[in-house]
Structure formats: structure tokens, C-alpha cells
Amino acid sequence: xxATVTTTATNGKTWDGGNEPMGASYGKMMMWFFIVSDxxxxxxxxxxxxxxxxxFIETWPIADEVFTHFPFLHGVEAPMYYVALMTFILIFxxxxxxxxxxxxxxxxxxxxxxxxLLTIVGGFIFLGSQAWEWKNFIQGSHGAIETKGxxxxxxxxxxxERVALADFAAHLPKERIQKEKNLGVWFESGETVPTYSVEExxxxxxxNPDLLIRSxxxxxxxxxxxxxxxxxxxxxxxAKLVVEGANLKRNEYGHKLFANFFFFITGFHGFHxxxxxxxxxxIFFNVILGTYEKRRSYEMVEKVGLYWHFVDLVWVFVFTFxxxx
Amino acid sequence: MGHxxxxxxxxxxxxxxxxxxxxxVEVFLGIHKPHSLYMTNLLSMNLLNWIFIILTVVKAYYIxxxxxxxxxxxxxxxxxxxxxxxxxxxxxxxxLLVEGNYVFDVFKTSHYKWxx
Numbered sequence: 001x002x003a004t005v006t007t008t009a010t011n012g013k014t015w016d017g018g019n020e021p022m023g024a025s026y027g028k029m030m031m032w033f034f035i036v037s038d039x040x041x042x043x044x045x046x047x048x049x050x051x052x053x054x055x056f057i058e059t060w061p062i063a064d065e066v067f068t069h070f071p072f073l074h075g076v077e078a079p080m081y082y083v084a085l086m087t088f089i090l091i092f093x094x095x096x097x098x099x100x101x102x103x104x105x106x107x108x109x110x111x112x113x114x115x116x117l118l119t120i121v122g123g124f125i126f127l128g129s130q131a132w133e134w135k136n137f138i139q140g141s142h143g144a145i146e147t148k149g150x151x152x153x154x155x156x157x158x159x160x161e162r163v164a165l166a167d168f169a170a171h172l173p174k175e176r177i178q179k180e181k182n183l184g185v186w187f188e189s190g191e192t193v194p195t196y197s198v199e200e201x202x203x204x205x206x207x208n209p210d211l212l213i214r215s216x217x218x219x220x221x222x223x224x225x226x227x228x229x230x231x232x233x234x235x236x237x238x239a240k241l242v243v244e245g246a247n248l249k250r251n252e253y254g255h256k257l258f259a260n261f262f263f264f265i266t267g268f269h270g271f272h273x274x275x276x277x278x279x280x281x282x283i284f285f286n287v288i289l290g291t292y293e294k295r296r297s298y299e300m301v302e303k304v305g306l307y308w309h310f311v312d313l314v315w316v317f318v319f320t321f322x323x324x325x
Numbered sequence: 326m327g328h329x330x331x332x333x334x335x336x337x338x339x340x341x342x343x344x345x346x347x348x349x350v351e352v353f354l355g356i357h358k359p360h361s362l363y364m365t366n367l368l369s370m371n372l373l374n375w376i377f378i379i380l381t382v383v384k385a386y387y388i389x390x391x392x393x394x395x396x397x398x399x400x401x402x403x404x405x406x407x408x409x410x411x412x413x414x415x416x417x418x419x420x421l422l423v424e425g426n427y428v429f430d431v432f433k434t435s436h437y438k439w440x441x
Contacts, residue, residue, distance in 0.1 A: 022402035032406055043414045047421045054369075054425030058433075064355070084352040088345065095341045098392045102333050222363065302394075309392040313385055320381040324355045325374045 031303045035310045038272075042314050045268065046321055049261045059151070059216040061254030062224070063323050065162075069136045083323050086129045087315065090273075093122025094312040097280075101305045104298025109287065112301060116284040119308065123277035130270045137262065140245025143194075144252035145201060147238040152254050154214040155205070156226055165242070168211060169196040170203035194242040202236055216254050262322065269318055272311050279304050340391040347380050369426060 022029070053060050063079075070078040100115030143165035145153045155163045177183070179190030196204075205211055213232035217225045227235060243252045251259035283304050292298045354362075354373060362373040390396045395403050 022405065023399040024402050029402075032402070036406055036410060039410055040413060043410075043417060047414075047417045050418060051421040051425040054422050055428045055432075057426075057429055080352050080355050084348060087348055091341065091344050091348070094388065094392055095337060098337050099334065101394075102337065306393055309388055312392075313388045316381055316384050316388065320351070320377050324351055324377045 025299065027299065027303050028306070031306045035306060038310065039314070042265075042269075042317070045261075045265050046317060049265065049321060052257045052261065056255050056257070058218055059255055060218075061216075061258045062218075062222075066137070066253045066258075067133065067323065068141075069133075071132065080323060082129070082133065083319060086126060086133075087319050089122055089126050089129065090312050090315050093119045093126065094309050096122065097305045097308045101298070101302050104292070104301045107293070107296065107298065109290065109293050112292075112298060113284065113287045116280060116287055116301070120277055120280050120284060123273055123280065123308075127270060127273055127277065130266060130273075134263075134266075137251075137259070138245050138247065140243075140252045142252065143196075143242065143244045145198065145236070145239045146241040146243050146250055147235070148240045149238065150250075150256070151216055152243065152250075152252060153235060153239070154224075154252070156212050156214045158210050158212070160214075160226055162214070163211060165196050165201055165204075165244070168204040168208045169200045170207060172197070172200050172203065194244050196242055198239050198242055201242055202239055205236060206233070265318060265322070269311070269314055272314065276304075276308050276311050280308065336391060340387050343387055344384055347384050351377060351380055369422075 020026075024032070065079070067083060068077045068079050070076065070082050096115045096118040100112050100119065103111035103115060141164065142154065142162045144155070147153060155165070155168070157163050178193045181189050205213075209229070211232070212229060213227045213235055214224050215227060215235070219225045241250070243250050245252060246259040246262075248260055248263060250256050253259070283300055286292060286300065287298075292300060354376065358373060362376065363371055365372045367375060389407070395406070
């Protein structure tokens with residue numbers, strides 16, 4: 001017990017060691033130190049996101065239109081449901097964690113182990129969900145055009161629904177080659193060639209009089225401005241690149257920084273979840289081996305519990321600022 | 326470990342219920358975006374966003390107080406944690422958002438242009 005849980009000095013000699021400031025053991029206090037500093041790191045990221053968003057407030061993408069996928073519901077617009085599910089999974093794994101801590105106080109080894117296992121499973125499900133979310137984001141849904149000035153032009157029909165490039169792009173008889181390492185003199189790969197060339201998209205657009213371009217600008221109704229046909233054709237003259245999905249340089253949903261922040265913040269959070277799961281697994285094995293049973297104290301479970309709840313707490317904020325606000 | 330540890334299971338499930346309800350409300354509002362809230366403006370943000378932020382803080386409170394068991398800690402530990410966080414985060418957010426808004430105004434009203 002002495003190794004991890006220091007006992008409170010009860011003999012009144014404050015300076016003789018073994019004292020616990022603020023009534024928290026050393027390990028717990030250090031976990032709180034870490035959590036506070038990490039919370040400030042995350043708030044720095046989220047505040048930076050807020051900065052960029054306020055800076056480009058007129059052109060920022062609408063999250064509802066970006067994250068619309070749900071497993072097994074192809075083509076159905078389901079904004080938010082999936083992230084809501086992810087939130088539930090994480091909150092629930094937080095509940096099992098706190099139940100494990102609770103059982104630990106009562107020294108119920110089996111119960112602790114079971115709840116820890118459930119927490120780990122929850123963590124893995126969350127990580128898988130996040131991977132799926134990233135996959136959809138990277139893959140994109142409709143495709144768009146980037147202009148010389150770097151703004152994103154999306155295509156919509158008369159009803160204002162987005163139209164995928166595949167639905168209208170012309171097929172021009174031109175050979176485009178994906179440059180790969182083995183094809184060149186230099187061992188460098190070219191940029192990934194998109195499915196359609198700019199010319200094909202422009203030709204296809206001209207051939208379909210029903211199509212319009214939707215710009216990044218938000219109008220008074222807080223919707224993206226749809227240009228008239230003439231404006232659209234004019235705007236399309238500046239077309240430079242075909243953008244499909246998202247990467248760190250550009251994304252088809254709108255402002256470049258949106259994808260950057262999304263990948264960085266959810267990635268950093270996902271990394272925390274991953275570390276949390278790994279630590280939970282270590283503690284789980286220690287529980288099974290009876291390490292804490294021998295110490296007669298499950299404080300280690302409490303400490304990783306703090307970390308795990310913190311990860312949940314961060315997700316609550318990420319959920320709000322990326323998907324809701 | 327100094328605190329009394331009678332079983333908290335009931336409270337845990339109660340808090341879980343609360344967090345779930347708040348999340349459901351958030352998602353509901355987020356999908357429907359009621360016009361009466363969405364089209365308003367209070368301090369550069371619409372009321373709906375203020376509701377989201379308040380609900381998030383409510384959730385954060387329950388996670389920290391119930392799950393991270395701050396309610397059972399000594400109050401000096403509790404406020405050594407929460408105080409600096411609240412102060413520094415509000416400060417940082419205030420500065421960055423005001424600055425972001427200012428940069429937006431500069432780009433919008435002066436000769437600079439970020440998009441062509």
C-alpha cells in the first residue's frame with residue numbers, strides 16, 4: 001500500500017512527510033496537474049478554431065452539410081446522428097469507468113475487471129467510429145471545383161440540392177495518367193489525378209442548363225449563396241482544380257482551414273482516446289493479476305478513470321464546436 | 326481516499342440519464358435549428374449557439390463533479406483545478422474571438438482581399 005497510496009499524517013507533525021496537500025494523494029494530484037495542462041492545450045486548439053472561424057465567418061462550411069453519413073444508410077442525409085451516437089458511446093464508456101472506480105472502492109475485483117473491460121470495448125468502438133468518420137470526410141461525397149483564388153465552387157440543381165461531379169461531368173477523349181514513381185525519371189509520384197479533369201467538369205456544366213454553382217458565401221438566411229446561371233458560367237472561367245473529398249491542403253466542403261482543424265483536433269483527441277484505451281488495458285491486466293487486490297487499494301483505477309473522463313469531457317466540447325455551433 | 330465511499334451507483338446512472346437527455350436536446354436543436362433561435366444575434370452569436378454552449382458547460386459540470394468526483398474532493402483542490410481553467414479559457418477565448426472578428430472586418434472593409 002505504501003508504494004502508491006501515501007497515508008495522511010495523523011500525528012499532527014505537518015513537516016514529517018507523508019502529508020497530503022489538499023487531501024489528494026501524490027498520484028492523483030499529478031493526474032490533475034496533467035489534466036489541467038492538457039485541458040489548456042485543447043482549449044488553445046479550440047480557441048484557434050474559433051479565431052479562424054470568426055475570421056472567415058462569411059464563408060465557413062456548415063457542419064450539417066459535411067457530416068451526413070450513417071452506417072448502412074447510403075444516400076440518406078443523416079446529419080449529426082452519427083456523432084451523437086459517438087458521443088453516447090463515449091459517455092457510456094465513462095459511466096462504466098466510474099462504475100469500475102466505484103466497485104474498486106468496495107474492493108470487488110471481478111466487478112472492476114468487468115467494468116474496465118466494458119470501458120475498453122467502448123473506447124475501441126469510439127475509435128472505429130472516428131476512423132469511419134474520417135474515411136467519409138476524406139472520400140467526400142460530391143466533389144467540387146477550386147478557383148484560382150482558392151474558393152470552392154459546389155454544384156447544385158434547381159432545387160438547391162448538391163449534385164455529384166459523376167452525374168454531369170462530360171467524358172472527353174483525353175488521356176490522363178496518374179504519375180507514379182516507376183513511370184518517371186525521378187522517383188517522385190505526381191499529385192493524385194482526380195476522377196474528372198477541370199475541362200470535363202466545365203463542359204459537363206455547360207451541357208446541363210439546370211445546374212447552378214453554389215458559392216461559399218452565407219446569405220441572410222444563413223445558407224450558402226447559389227449563383228444564377230450567368231454568374232455560374234462566369235465564375236467557372238476561374239476553375240483551376242477538381243477537388244474530391246478532403247485532405248490537409250483543400251477540401252470540397254469549403255474553406256481549407258476547416259479540414260485542417262478537423263483533422264488536427266479530432267486527430268489529437270483520437271490519439272488521447274487511443275492512449276486512454278492502452279492505459280486502460282494495462283490497468284485491466286493489473287486488476288486481473290490482483291495487483292491492486294494485494295495493495296488493498298484500487299486508486300490506480302481511479303487515476304486512469306480521471307484521464308478517461310477527461311477525454312470524454314474534451315469530446316463534449318469538440319462535439320459542440322465542430323458539429324453544433 | 327479520505328472521503329466517505331458509500332455506493333454511488335444510483336447517482337452515476339442519474340448523471341448518465343442527465344447527460345443523455347442534454348445530448349438529445351442538443352442534437353434535436355442542431356437538426357431542426359428553430360428559426361426563432363437561429364436567426365437572432367446576441368453578442369455576435371445567435372441564441373441557438375448560446376444554448377449549445379450553456380448546455381455544454383452543464384455537461385462539463387456533471388462530468389467533472391460526478392464522474393471525476395470533484396464534489397467529493399476538498400474545496401481547495403476543487404477550485405485550484407476549476408478556477409485557473411475557467412479564468413484562462415475565458416480570457417483566451419475572449420481575446421482570440423475578438424481578434425478574429427477584427428481581422429474579418431479588416432478583410433471585409435479595407436483593400437485587402439483573401440478570396441478572388
